[in-house]
Amino acid sequence: MNRLPRLSIFARTFVMMFIALLVSVAIGYAVLNLRPPTQPNMVSLFELAAVLQPGRSPFAGHGPDGHGGMPPPGDAGAIPDGRMNPAGAPPAPPPQGEPPGMPQGPAFGSPGPGGTGDMDVTTSASAPTPPARFDAKVSSRMLMRLSALFNVPAERLRAYVPASALVSGPGPMGNVLGPGFVIALRQDDGSWRVASLAAEPFPTALQVQLAWLFALGLLVLLPLAWLFARALSAPIQRFAQAAQRLGSDTSAPPVPREGPREMRQAVDAFNAMQARINRLLQERTHMIGAIAHDLRTPLTRLSFRLDGLPSPLGEKVEGDIQEMKSMISAALDFIRDRSLGVHRELLDFRLLVESVADDMADVGHEVTLQDGSAITMHGDPLALRRAVVNLVENGLKYGERVRMRMRTTGAECVLEIDDDGPGIADAMQSQVFEPFFRLETSRNRDTGGIGLGLATVRAIILDHGGSIALRNRKDGGLRVALTLPLGQGL
Structure with missing residues (x-):
């Protein structure tokens, strides 16, 4: 049936129903006309x-x-x-x-x-x-x-x-x-x-014959039904997989044009939508890059012109200029990371997290990782390391100590990061993932950041097909739970 891609879904369904009806009529004809005549047992x-x-x-x-x-x-x-x-x-x-x-x-x-x-x-x-x-x-x-x-x-x-x-x-x-x-x-x-005259045993000869004819009809129809369902569902399944890939990688290859006419029309619309999304992302990246480039030049000139200002006014102005440069750089990094996509390879996620903990411990931070076996998965090592580093640094800024645990549940890997900070109000736990959002009360505003750390982490985790959740612990502090799939279909 895959050799008939030009048939529409309606035509394929009609052909399958016609074949099923034809087989059913043939079975009835065989029962009524081809079987030997039965004599009444009277x-x-x-x-x-x-x-x-x-x-x-x-x-x-x-x-x-x-x-x-x-x-x-x-x-x-x-x-x-x-x-x-x-x-x-x-x-x-x-x-x-x-x-x-x-x-x-x-x-x-x-x-x-x-x-x-x-x-x-x-x-x-x-x-x-x-x-x-x-x-x-x-x-x-x-x-x-x-x-x-x-x-x-x-x-x-x-x-x-x-x-x-x-x-x-x-x-x-x-x-x-x-x-x-x-x-x-x-x-x-x-x-x-x-x-x-003894009663006829069960099943009678006619009942046995009917059962054999029914089984024969099933043997004829079931393969046809399986082939029909496979030919009809395979393009839809590939289309659904392509839509899922688009959610994590906009640069994924277009969906091949195959299947019935209605499916090819849907594939054409999907590929056109993917092309428009990629074009919009590229235009956005170029626009932000141009704006950042244009802003850095006047900021540099402004910094030279303010060198003669007396202190402490000159220091405050210089601090504002440096903050603006940091915001521009962070925004550019965020856009660039989102536009590059994810480059996946086989890696040991536990070993990656352990290297982050060792690096933090080498510079004097209290970061620990609970022992466990290796956890192999497909992912972008640079992006995942950036996400883990952002979360650990965020925990150290507000909690001074970070403890990490890793485990596998079925086909998923769970990384839990605990700190001893003040936590985040339940009503604001979903807002902290928005770009440029900063907490005003539950966390100290002076500890830095422009509100892109958690937004970057969530983007990386979503690109890998995972999820991230925040929860305040009963004994104090915040727990960040990362869930990543272990399969190769990412």
Whole structure:
């Protein structure tokens, strides 16, 4: 299906539904037309008479003329329940001992030594034992009917018939019995001839055939459905991955144009949006760079012209000029870092954090890292080191001591940085990540910074697909938690 990229999603869905409908119709056709015809597993009362009275016509009896008992079905002298019409003489038995119109076939064939169809005929010295389930009322009515049909006293008969075995009601051919009955006739020698038709086992042959046809339909449709779903979802999945990459790297390569027509249209719009974003970022970087360059020149001239100012006015002015230069430099660094993107490689993140702690400890700061195993991940080592350094320096400025812990949770790495500072109010914990935002009360304004440290850290962490959160500890101080994915899909 990947060789048909020009088909739209509508066309692909329609083709799949048409194929599924075609297979379903083919299965129904096979069930109704290709399977061998099934014969009803039923026995008529005339068949019972033939097998329970061997060597004797089911219509032979001890009628008034010495020949007849039961008239054939459909005769004028017969009444629906099979009894003789007392007003007329019974006609002669039909030719060949069979009633006219009697159904033929495997289930209603001529009686044989082993019974008729699936019926089981045996001879026993004693009366049959009643089965576990039968209907007493139905059995009693059937006993009277058989007594009249066989022209024998009811004492010589045993009938155990469940209600479910009574397939048809009274008619010219009498009742038709389904599976589950047991009927016996005592012979002249005292033995019992027993006819029974066991219920079909579960599953029946037809049910097994239907199950195989259903399984065959599933085997045909499931691969088609899998191919269809894969061909439809693969371009969407690649499109979603490209959108996720764009959130962390605007310089990622464009999404390839593939898939159905609607997906190619979405890819074209996405690639055009990515190009516009990159163009806007480049224009912003160039604009800020030009502004910074233009500002540095007059600031330098202003600094030379103010050299003759008396102290302390000259020192204050010089301090303001240097602060403006620092702000311009920090802004340029921030924009440059955001425009360069992230260059990822395989690294040991614990070793990187440990090197930061060692460097801080070498210059006299109290920075510790809890021992642990190596944590390997994909990332930009320079950017991640800058983020960790900013957080550690921020903790040292306000807390004088920093403790770090690292752990892995599933497919993520968590770095916790604790300090002993005053913490940050809950309402302001999300605002401190905004560029040029500085705390006025909870942290000392004189400790430096222009409000880009945490903004830079959050940008780096987001570029790596992670997250950063602040939380005030119960025993005092602030905890910064960095969460970074360990996978290679960053």
